[in-house]
Amino acid sequence: MKTSLLLLACLTLASLCEIRGADTPRAELIGRQVPNFILPSVTGKEIALADYPEIDFLVFVFLGTECPIGNSYIPQLNELSRKYPKEKVRFVIINANLSDSADEIKKHAREYKLRLPVLIDHDQISVDILGATRTPEAFILDRRRTIQYVGRIDDRIGYRFKRAEANRSDLEEALKELIDGNLPSVKTTEPEGCRITRKADRAKNGNVTDASHIA
Template sequence: MAAAALVMVAPQFVLRDTEGTVHGPDEWSRAQAIVIFFTTIDCPLSNSYVPEMNRIRQTYSDRGVAFYAVQTDTTIAEAEVRRHARDFAFSFPVLIDPRQSLVQLAGATATPEVALLSKSGKVLYLGRIDNRIEDLDKRRSVVTESDLRNALDAVLAGRPVPHARTPVVGCGINFVTQEKKP
């Protein structure tokens, strides 16, 4: 799927985080870019990336980048998501997306997956954080491709993202099926 087809995502949403704070278009429009990590509490690969997510936020938040995580599994109680966010020390808000609207519109399919959005909501990058995970049971000892950092550097320098989409190895997102109204 071409990144150009994935547009106008973030500004359409007002989502609450695990602490009850509402995040929406006014906040997102002030950012130079928006990073959304798609996570779930029961994915060990996603959990293993939280320290790197926090490091990336620390590196780029002073440059006007807003960071959020989205809990992708709607069957997990909000209290459990809140506890998980605290236990794993996320340094940015963990959003609750009860209809998986942001997940679906961004095109996320696995955790950990990341979307980099322009402040207008256009998806500029969708894919892996880096290439540390080669397969579900195989990790590199040294990261050789820092895909999200490369995408952020390009966007902040006013250049196009060199690879707008990269493959993700992770836990598949369980999508909620919407009941059709008569």
């Protein structure tokens, strides 16, 4: 119920929100090799990119605690993570929202039954490295840890619509193509969701929440 009400608010406010605020065009992110970084998880354990040397594909998905679009995708992300063998594909959630405390992120993971590792990034290290701008926003890294896909999970939910089924499951299609030894036919898509507030923006504009920047 909470997610549905928030999603309705998201759709209502969409016309008042900015369209996009990316620092780097997504097409320029493709092929970028990602350096190692280390972040704390909600369990208290630190997790590094280098902890997965044998994993063929890493899928990072940025989420926030209050973004209705992102929360609507959590069951689907849990299902996707179960669909692929963990020795080949690993899904990891990153919360880089300045307005979400560590306790709130832990509570959110419990309440929404997130079955994936959840990393906390208040220093926004991963945002700087990967170029993330929205929640939800997905990144697929290959074994060399180069970015092969960046964008939305699918086209099921947007600012002004919610479909029963997606027309195209962009993240999964890209992952399937990579597993089959091919490059994704669609490498970038435009994610629709809440903007990740950067530290510089917060200092300039005050203590705004990430969910208030929905478009």
